[in-house]
Amino acid sequence: MAGRDPDAGPASGAGDGMRVAVVGGGAFGVTAAYDLAVAGADVTLFEKGDIGSGASGRAAGVLYDAYAEDIDAEMGARALERFRRLSGTGEFTFTECPYVMLAREGDDDLAEAIRGAAGRMRVHDRDVETLGGDELGERFPSLQVDDVAVAAVARNAGWTDPGSYVATVADLAASAGAEIRTDSEVAVSTAPPGVAVADEAPVTRRFDAVVVAAGAHTKRLLADAGIAVPLKPYRVQALVSGRAFDGPMWYDASAGAYARPHPAGLLAGDGTVPVEADPDEWDRDADDWFLADVGGTLRDRAGHDPDVERAWAGLCTATPDGDPLLGEVADGVLVAAGWQGHGFMRAPATGEAIARQVLGEREGVPQFAPGRFDGDEAFEISEGMAVDTDDGPEKGC
Ligand SMILES: Cc1cc2nc3c(=O)[nH]c(=O)nc-3n(C[C@H](O)[C@H](O)[C@H](O)COP(=O)(O)OP(=O)(O)OC[C@H]3O[C@@H](n4cnc5c(N)ncnc54)[C@H](O)[C@@H]3O)c2cc1C
Secondary structure, rough: OOOOOOOOOOOOOOOOOOOEEEEEEOOOHHHHHHHHHHHOOOEEEEOOOOOOHHHHOOHHHHHHHHOOOHHHHHHHHHHHHHHHHHHOOOOOEEEOOEEEEEEOOOOOOHHHHHHHHHHHHHOOOOOOEEEOHHHHHHHOOOOOOOOEEEEEEEEEEEEEEEEHHHHHHHHHHHHHHOEEEOOOOEEEEEEOOOEEEEOOOOOOOEOOOEOOOOHHHHHHHHOOOOOOOOOEEEEEEEEEOOOOOOOOOOEEEOOOOOEEEEEEEEEEEEEEEEOOOOEEOOOOOOOHHHHHHHHHHHHHOOOOOOOEEEEEEEEEOEEEEOOOOOEEEEOEEEEEOOOOOOHHHHHHHHHHHHHHHOOOOOOOOOOOHHOOOOOOOOOOOOOOOOOOOOOOOOOOO
């Protein structure tokens, strides 16, 4: 396609003459702003704090394409392609590292679910192998495998520092012509689409499109504009240990915890609290039970006695079916949220998808139409990383 920037999505010139507001300077918002600016749109990104000050700056940076459903696998692969291409730009680096998902002996349903999910991943051409405990131990001697019933090893995977991605892509977006406004909290309006900046004269700025990617605040922001979306913020937790770990990234589905190598030693997490959180009033510190639980899993699985340097919580967003909301909710107003703990690793692909939607592309553009819900659905929060054992919401193992 003429004028196409291989690092960005839509063709250069596709956005000429369009005015677009992006609300939220997380991984999603900066990617969408960059792609739209490269396409020629006149983009303003509004962020109420600093760039990356939401969930993106608190993410673990585990990246993979090991999804069992075709659209997820496709977006995971596209995101990894863009992460790799970007690596070495600014502070951003992508470190190749396999990702292991495992179930313990006695957890028959989970073991069966991992075998089934790995099979479906292979159907979608994902590079995923199924191993028994012994084979896993031979492959990765740093893991303790005596109690492992089955493992799936995804090779198209790696890790990064999420803050470096957000900062680098925000810089690229600015270089491509986007205006990046921090400390700019906005309210959203519809018909016509617009935003009003708090602390400014009460003027609504009109845009051809407004993309609302405000993370945990998305539901509230849209509700104030008269749009109901079924989203629930919930806490998840992570820690960094200063003790060295030389192994793959792993997710112990029986324990519900994961870990990856980190420049300081190791990063571990999960600690999902499946209760709706208030996006303005929530506990940013890790819970004692999380530190105790994840510490136990690290000792059992990797012989790693954590030397905790820091621990924290952040907010993810859940939807009734575990799939995101990615598309139009009113004329010219689009929403992008509900990533169930997988929003960072897919941001290069989902940001690209919304940019293409804004520019009117339809063919081959991933869609998770928000219109599949009324907006007032009652639902339980399901853990993002959980392996599906009953065909309920499951995203990516
Ligand atoms: C501990 C933890 C570990 C995680 N690990 C991973 C992982 O390994 N891999 C993965 O894929 N995902 C992970 N996630 C999930 C991931 O962080 C999120 O899915 C992703 O960062 C969401 O990006 P976003 O851009 O949609 O939202 P955010 O990063 O939350 O950005 C939204 C932004 O909108 C701003 N905002 C809100 N309201 C307004 C307003 N009115 N006006 C202007 N701006 C506003 C906020 O300040 C915020 O900066 C993790 C999350 C946590 C908390």
